[in-house]
Amino acid sequence: MNFNEKTIDVKEIFTGNIIKVELQTVELCNKKKAQREIVRHRGGVAVLPITADNEIIMVRQFRKPFDEELLEVPAGKIEKDEKPEVCAVRELQEETGFIADKISFINVMYPSPGYTDEKIYIYKAEGLREGELFLDEDEFLNVEKYSFMHAVEMVKAGIIKDAKTIIAIMLLACENS
Amino acid sequence: MNFNEKTIDVKEIFTGNIIKVELQTVELCNKKKAQREIVRHRGGVAVLPITADNEIIMVRQFRKPFDEELLEVPAGKIEKDEKPEVCAVRELQEETGFIADKISFINVMYPSPGYTDEKIYIYKAEGLREGELFLDEDEFLNVEKYSFMHAVEMVKAGIIKDAKTIIAIMLLACENS
Numbered sequence: 001m002n003f004n005e006k007t008i009d010v011k012e013i014f015t016g017n018i019i020k021v022e023l024q025t026v027e028l029c030n031k032k033k034a035q036r037e038i039v040r041h042r043g044g045v046a047v048l049p050i051t052a053d054n055e056i057i058m059v060r061q062f063r064k065p066f067d068e069e070l071l072e073v074p075a076g077k078i079e080k081d082e083k084p085e086v087c088a089v090r091e092l093q094e095e096t097g098f099i100a101d102k103i104s105f106i107n108v109m110y111p112s113p114g115y116t117d118e119k120i121y122i123y124k125a126e127g128l129r130e131g132e133l134f135l136d137e138d139e140f141l142n143v144e145k146y147s148f149m150h151a152v153e154m155v156k157a158g159i160i161k162d163a164k165t166i167i168a169i170m171l172l173a174c175e176n177s
Numbered sequence: 178m179n180f181n182e183k184t185i186d187v188k189e190i191f192t193g194n195i196i197k198v199e200l201q202t203v204e205l206c207n208k209k210k211a212q213r214e215i216v217r218h219r220g221g222v223a224v225l226p227i228t229a230d231n232e233i234i235m236v237r238q239f240r241k242p243f244d245e246e247l248l249e250v251p252a253g254k255i256e257k258d259e260k261p262e263v264c265a266v267r268e269l270q271e272e273t274g275f276i277a278d279k280i281s282f283i284n285v286m287y288p289s290p291g292y293t294d295e296k297i298y299i300y301k302a303e304g305l306r307e308g309e310l311f312l313d314e315d316e317f318l319n320v321e322k323y324s325f326m327h328a329v330e331m332v333k334a335g336i337i338k339d340a341k342t343i344i345a346i347m348l349l350a351c352e353n354s
Contacts, residue, residue, distance in 0.1 A: 003239040003246065003317040013191045014198055016214040018292050021191055021198050026241060034315040036241040037193040039216055041292075062180040064203060064213040065294035066287065069180065077291075110243065110338045111288035112297075114254075115195050115218075117242035118289060119338075138211040140180040156351065161287045163340040170347035174333065 003029050005036070018077065019116075041118035045088045046075040046164035048106070048172060049098055049125040054148045057096050057128070058165070061141040071144070071154070072162040073169075075120070084121035092125055094134045096143050101127025106171050111163055120164050124172065148172070180206050182213070195254065196293075218295035222265040223252040223341035225283070225349060226275055226302040231325045234273050234305070235342070238318035248321070248331070249339040250346075252297070261298035269302055271311045273320050278304025283348050288340055297341050301349065325349070 005026035013021040020040040028034055049057040056073075063070050076091035078084060088103055106122045135141070146154070152173050154160045160169070182203035191198040197217040205211055226234040237248050253268035255261060265280055283299045312318070323331070329350050331337045337346070 003319075004244075005239055005241050014200075016200065017212070018214045019198075019216065021196075021216075023191075023193065024241065028315055029317055032315065035194070037195045038242050039196070039293075040242075044291075062182055063290040064182050064201065065215050065217075065292060066290060067181075070287070070290055072290070107333075107335050107343075108338060109340045109343055110247070111340045112218075112293070112295060113240040113243060113247055113249070113339055114221075115242060116216075116289070116293070120289075138205055138209065140206055142180075152351075156284075156348070158284050161285060162290055163286045163288045163344065166284075166286055167340065167343050167347070170344070170351060171333070174329075174347060174350060 005034070008033065037115055039116040039118070041116055042080070043078045043084070043119040043121070044075055045078065045084050045091060045121045045123060046073050046168055047088045047092045047103070047123045047125050048073050048168040049092060049096065049100065049128055050148065051128055051145070055145045056148055056151050056169070057098060058144050058146065058151070059095050059141040060144055070162055071160055071165070073165045075164060085123070088121070088123040088125070093131055094136070095141060097131050097133040098125070098128045099131040100125035106168065109164065109167055122164060122168050122171070182211070185210065214292055216293040216295070218293055219257070220255045220261070220296040220298070221252055222255060222261050222268060222298045222300060223250050223345055224265045224269045224280070224300045224302050225250050225345040226269060226273065226277065226305055227325065228305055228322070232322045233325055233328050233346070234275060235321050235323065235328070236272050236318040237321055238316070247339050248337055248342070250342045252341060262300070265298070265300040265302070270308055271313070272318060274308050274310040275302070275305045276308040277302035283345065286341065286344055299341060299345050299348070
């Protein structure tokens with residue numbers, strides 16, 4: 001059965017630097033109409049950096065929506081016309097100072113497909129060496145290293161709550177098991 | 178170091194049925210000001226239903242932000258004053274028709290903490306028996322069963338892209354390994 005929803009009308013609500021918001025009127029498969037609230041986002045990357053000693057590098061940063069500091073893998077928004085892999089290399093260095101000899105694609109995930117079209121491309125970074133940090137002007141974070149096993153335990157214990165970080169760690173754990 | 182961001186001003190942009198959008202002016206730890214685009218969401222639940230034969234039940238539904246049908250675990254938004262566990266029982270029956278003898282909490286995850294305060298509580302449902310379906314008026318979906326191993330393969334192959342579904346399956350795979 002085909003459940004496609006046909007767009008009847010699009011009302012632009014907000015255009016920011018990170019997100020755009022639109023309200024769509026759609027025609028359902030039963031011909032009735034419904035409203036869809038949609039957040040448009042250019043998409044992002046997440047990078048799981050693993051050292052030769054099987055440690056992973058994460059960043060702790062304050063996240064205003066939760067008023068809480070969260071432990072996450074380095075990540076960021078894809079710039080206009082930027083390829084996800086190029087973004088991964090850039091964000092890794094900007095946020096942690098590390099440069100990777102090898103960046104490999106793990107998977108893509110949709111954080112919350114009910115209302116946002118954000119896609120996050122997840123990469124693994126290996127062969128790390130230290131370069132310079134280039135944080136954005138309004139970006140403050142701590143770079144922290146954890147053994148891979150410790151990171152897996154922090155996921156299971158609910159200490160790591162960020163979806164992209166959980167997925168990167170669990171997919172790698174699965175690859176290694 | 179304390180990276181807290183103090184709210185200086187909140188501008189309400191949009192109030193919908195699913196999300197609210199606000200634009201905050203914050204004071205950073207270096208005393209400079211910055212803008213934060215924030216999507217408010219009441220939070221949701223995701224339920225991984227597992228049969229006695231080690232099959233999992235998922236739903237395939239059209240997601241307007243992607244104009245794509247996605248395979249996801251049953252899930253839904255928490256109603257006002259509803260406890261996540263009650264929401265899990267309700268959404269499982271509404272979307273799949275199944276009633277569970279046992280619902281257990283697996284974990285909580287933040288889909289995209291850079292701009293949304295949505296939290297998703299993930300549960301496992303066991304001891305399933307068939308009841309009645311109660312879909313929302315504008316909700317259309319197919320209920321599908323997969324062996325647990327097949328679901329893990331679909332995650333690894335990038336066929337399952339929804340974050341809550343990947344996390345539910347991978348955390349259970351990890352529990353079982």
